[in-house]
Amino acid sequence: NAGVTQTPKFRVLKTGQSMTLLCAQDMNHEYMYWYRQDPGMGLRLIHYSVGEGTTAKGEVPDGYNVSRLKKQNFLLGLESAAPSQTSVYFCASSYYNQPQHFGDGTRLSIL
Amino acid sequence: AQTVTQSQPEMSVQEAETVTLSCTYDTSESDYYLFWYKQPPSRQMILVIRQEAYKQQNATENRFSVNFQKAAKSFSLKISDSQLGDAAMYFCAYRSESLGTALIFGKGTTLSVSS
Numbered sequence: 001n002a003g004v005t006q007t008p009k010f011r012v013l014k015t016g017q018s019m020t021l022l023c024a025q026d027m028n029h030e031y032m033y034w035y036r037q038d039p040g041m042g043l044r045l046i047h048y049s050v051g052e053g054t055t056a057k058g059e060v061p062d063g064y065n066v067s068r069l070k071k072q073n074f075l076l077g078l079e080s081a082a083p084s085q086t087s088v089y090f091c092a093s094s095y096y097n098q099p100q101h102f103g104d105g106t107r108l109s110i111l
Numbered sequence: 112a113q114t115v116t117q118s119q120p121e122m123s124v125q126e127a128e129t130v131t132l133s134c135t136y137d138t139s140e141s142d143y144y145l146f147w148y149k150q151p152p153s154r155q156m157i158l159v160i161r162q163e164a165y166k167q168q169n170a171t172e173n174r175f176s177v178n179f180q181k182a183a184k185s186f187s188l189k190i191s192d193s194q195l196g197d198a199a200m201y202f203c204a205y206r207s208e209s210l211g212t213a214l215i216f217g218k219g220t221t222l223s224v225s226s
Binding site for chain 1 (some may be wrong): 217
């Protein structure tokens with residue numbers, strides 16, 4: 001039972017490049033989330049999904065897009081990466097009334 | 112919008128001693144959940160304890176307990192008999208129904224434990 005798996009674990013991009021972060025969960029959770037963690041800022045919600053085919057904006061959605069085509073996967077896309085998007089990205093999933101399970105994070109650096 | 116405030120960026124404690132981490136929050140909801148998460152240097156997010164607002168009794172998990180004051184919107188974490196392995200960043204979090212039950216986090220408190 002892998003839980004929540006994030007791919008990749010590390011990535012370095014140049015400004016303007018695009019990439020997709022993949023989050024996969026094997027717990028049949030309905031709810032999935034993307035957060036970013038910056039020094040001194042705690043974790044902030046980027047986007048979330050309450051079910052397959054649905055997505056919604058969180059606290060800091062600008063510059064990101066998401067898709068939830070399959071229940072087990074939640075993709076986070078950066079269309080044109082900017083240095084301000086250098087961060088550690090966490091994915092999480094849960095049932096409605098249960099605590100969230102977090103992935104191990106993706107460290108993304110944008111030069 | 113809900114907010115979570117952790118006013119102590121850093122705290123320190125000696126082994127076997129007790130330490131309390133503070134957290135306050137703001138919400139207009141009457142029923143909600145609050146959490147404390149631990150993040151060691153490995154970067155994992157580990158659930159320490161959770162509290163349901165409608166429950167009067169403070170939650171306890173082994174050496175970890177909370178002091179939940181609903182009227183004051185305060186949710187502090189007490190760590191008893193501190194151990195070297197308790198050294199980590201601790202985040203207080205509020206579960207937001209308006210954001211699909213996503214968590215709103217405080218900025219964190221770095222706890223160091225000395226022998």
